[in-house]
Amino acid sequence: MKVKTIEDAREFVKEVKICTIFPSGKVEHTSLWEQVDLPDKQPGESGWGVKMGAVWTWKNQLPADYPNEIYYGKIKGGFAVLMEMDHLSGTHFPAAYQPVESLNPLAQRIFEYIRNEPWTTTELRNEVVSACGCSKSQFDTALKNLQISMNVVRDCEAEQDTWLTFQEVYADIWNQHVPDGV
Structure with missing residues (x-):
């Protein structure tokens, strides 16, 4: 095609x-x-x-x-x-999902920011690098791992890359596969 x-x-x-x-x-x-x-x-x-x-x-x-x-x-x-x-x-979600608790502490910290409110990549990176003392590369890897593990997603309606929890955006898929929304 x-x-x-x-x-x-x-x-x-x-x-x-x-x-x-x-x-x-x-x-x-x-x-x-x-x-x-x-x-x-x-x-x-x-x-x-x-x-x-x-x-x-x-x-x-x-x-x-x-x-x-x-x-x-x-x-x-x-x-x-x-x-x-x-x-x-x-197929994909059941195979790829990992609880956020299984990820490294930096990814868990980034997830908490996103869980509390939507963040653009730039604002989130600046906040996390400053608060956690991590490098840009460490931040980027942690955010990528949150996406791969099905914990965060990009807000498709936002002009800039803005992050939301997977559970918030795709509640039906989440509730079908994650027992008791854990």
Whole structure:
């Protein structure tokens, strides 16, 4: 399937169930990038080019426009993916979920910030680096692990990357798989 429009991208994600945004030999999934049939950036062209602009926009727009059909998140290895909702609920979440208590103390601390109120990445990073004395890299790894373990998700409706708890956004999936909402 060659993807030329956001509607094509939606159908592609629904068909394959899960895809990375960009290709990697480290994962078994196809990528949206590989399926997009739009021109790459041409020599001398300013900006990203048509293909990169489309893929980058669609990774955010698909879950915003189709919140009951398409999920955006991270999988093991830190790869960004788009996922069909039934696959998320029936296959991915049960395999990937880890209680926040099983993560390192920095991830647990970041989760507490997010549990109490939504935070943008920049504001959260600045607060946590200052309060915890961690590096930007340590913060980024902890936030990525919170996504991989299905504890936090990006707010698909926000202009900037803003973080919410998975339980808050996807209560039905959470309640189906996490006993007593623990």
